[in-house]
Amino acid sequence: MIDIKKEIERDRRAFIKKVLGGSIAGSLLLVLPAGAVDIAEQIPGMREEKAVFTAKRFAFVVDITACIGCGSCCVADKAEYNVPDGHYRTWVERYIIDDHDNVFVDCPDGGLHGYIRAREGLPHPTRDTFFVPKLCNMCEKPSCVQVCPVGATYQTKDGFVLVDKTRCVGCSYCIQACPYSVRFISPATHTAEKCTWCYHRVRKGLLPACVEVCPVHARKFGDLNDKNSEVYKILHEPHVISVLKPDMGNKPALHYVGLRREVV
Amino acid sequence: MHNQSRSKYNSHLIKLIVALIVAGGLGYFARQVFMPASMGTYGHYRGDDIVDQLNVPIRLQTNESCFQCHRPIRQIHKEGIHNSVSCEICHGPFGDHIQDGKKVGVLPVKKGKEITQLCLRCHNKVIQARPRKSIKMIGLPEHLEQKGVRVDHTCDQCHMVHDPLLWINQAKRMMGIKEAI
16 A cells, blocks of 8 residues: 555656556556646646735636637536536526517526527527627626625625625525626525636636636636736727626626627 | 702613613624624625635546546547537536546446537537637538438547547548548
8 A cells, every 4th residue: 555655656647547557456546646636827827826815807708709609618617516407607698689670688598508409480580699608797896795784795805706605694685786697596505606707716726617618718717917818918909898787887807809789 | 859850860871871881792792702703804704705715626627637547538639629629518527537536436428319419519500699710510411411421420420529520631631632521
């Protein structure tokens, strides 16, 4: 047993290969490296941030002109958090605008199983159609934090709006206050839940799960204080950029590229 | 008469002050008992929740992480056109099969018709909202008819799932074909 451990320390990869190749039988349970091992940092400088709050200013950019509505993000999100059925921390809506400017929106199962069928029975020919992924907007002025009576929903100094499960009493004020409807009461814990931009991953230098899995790179995440980050470049160069419901004054940190005015 | 009323007034005042002190004391005691210690450290919330949030387990890994143990597949996948497609979308989260270094479960591996369904999730032409610049799409059964095979062929019979153009490009090279088959 001790020998095996030494062996692992010496050359993990070669050892795993040997084991998987069957040359060291029966020791499989011992050798698989624990959890996440040496995955390269995906957000530059993240692993040097040791303070309670980072010195970064995060932004999320969703490129509507790239999204194919495959629902990979929804699958990833559900898997990462074991989100209860029928509730969505992130979802993908399909917009169809016809040539009479009628807007049709549908979102079967939040896009979790992808879009399998074309939408039928529309009265006029389609003028424009696109997918809009939705998630927490991480407002600079979050109305959900304002209304929480017990201090369960709060904003960290680096801009994340989070929910403390142990404090939340499930009063649902925040659900009504959120202009973007990203919150729900989890049937498992009876507390409010919502997208966190994968705070636990980001703080460990990984991208949010939905960003990681997006096959067409429609979701982008990064630090606005870093002039080399992709989000900085997008938000500081000419693009069609917009946020959802700017009139609400919540100042979202979630931006959309190519957002049509019909989207709410 | 005047004196008497004043002393009554005083005793009321004393009662009120005592009551206030008792209420304040009780309030303070209740606060100590019911408020979590780290409440208010950084703002009107429980400071320790930051640590709780950090400790949420990571269940999804990156494509690169599969490389350690599934070297050949990841190699093919990485060099192919599907390298932006996440292994875990097709197979389920890493955390379902490895936890704390142990193989704890079996990830689903799709077969036959399920594979076709999986591919159509991203490549189905009927879903018009897909931007052409992002992805190439096919319609069924046209795609199969065009290739001159029976329409019950599944996608993996011609496209290698981990790099859909691998076999096709190999075939093209072998046949010296430049144009589409």
